[in-house]
Amino acid sequence: MRPDHPTCTRRGLLRGLAAAAAGLLATGLRRWTGTVPRERELKEADFYGPDELAG
């Protein structure tokens, strides 16, 4: 931390840390609740997805 630098303050650092923690918590919650599935069971309905891939 550089005290002579106007944008580098203790308050700013704490804010940054708080934002990072909130982000991690939100991602964790989404995974926990299944909003962001990491791996999905393959179901027949999946076989007819969008036709956008080439080849």
Added chain:
Amino acid sequence: MSASLICELCPKSCRIPEGEAGDCRVRVNVGGKLRATTYGRPSAVHVDPIEKKPLFHFLPGTGTFSIATAGCNLHCKFCQNWELSQRDGTEMEVRYQADPPKVVAGALQTGCRSIAYTYSDPVVFYEYTFDTARLAREKGLKNVLVTAGYITPGPLRRLCKVVDASNTDLKYFDDGAYRRYSDATLKPVLDALVIQKEEGVWLEVTNLVVPTLNDDMEMIRKMCRWMVKHLGPDTPLHFSRFFPMYKLQNLPPTPVETLLRAREEGLAAGLRYVYVGNLHGGAEENTRCPSCGKDAVRRVGFQVLEMGVRDGRCRSCGGKIAGRWGA
């Protein structure tokens, strides 16, 4: 003590330190052993017409159960599927759990005659492809590779034992272009084409014609002559239209005239079946009988409108038309 590994699957021969991945992003050194992190974890699963691969002389009009994982050992600046190929498995929003028996069961349930290992490149999900293909064979299904052919000879020959057909990209007939635009080299691709032919795999070749990169007619002429000499005149060649994509969005789509000229070069070189793809509705998608000159198979896009081939012969004149039409 941690040790680096050398991956011998593709000609890049990546030296991979412990815990890290090769250039393809998905083959990782885990505790001194090489692992494919995407094994049994496809990120794309579709039922496609076989014509989409494109394969025009192999089980026409049938569906192919198409799977792909993340990752690729090439980094083509114009990749049409870059969101899948230029990522590792963990970066994908969806990763299905589908071990080989589940893939084979899916293909059978949906009435497909084959399984296609496609979209990214089956080279980087080699073990998954091999195990699934072997099981599929036992269940009476055919196996199709859609690949850039950037693989070393040993693993390719082994894979060919369980593969029935392949559409292999020959992206440029120029080593410098391979290096500049795809981070690869030409010779291993040519070797892979010859090996597949030698191993009895039904082979079709695709050349994506990209304006200013590989649309030089002299280069195309040389490529076609090489094909006639080393793969034979019965090997179908698909000139495919480029659309601006990935890192080459500054280029225009391939002019139709360029594709038609490329096709003329292919026919003049002696190739019997030369098609133009990504250009729906033209007569250049039809299979012309080399004996009588009539359209033996008429297509629009990926759809077969008229099937004039029976037992590998033209219905009009009885002339032979190369392919695996209904095996």
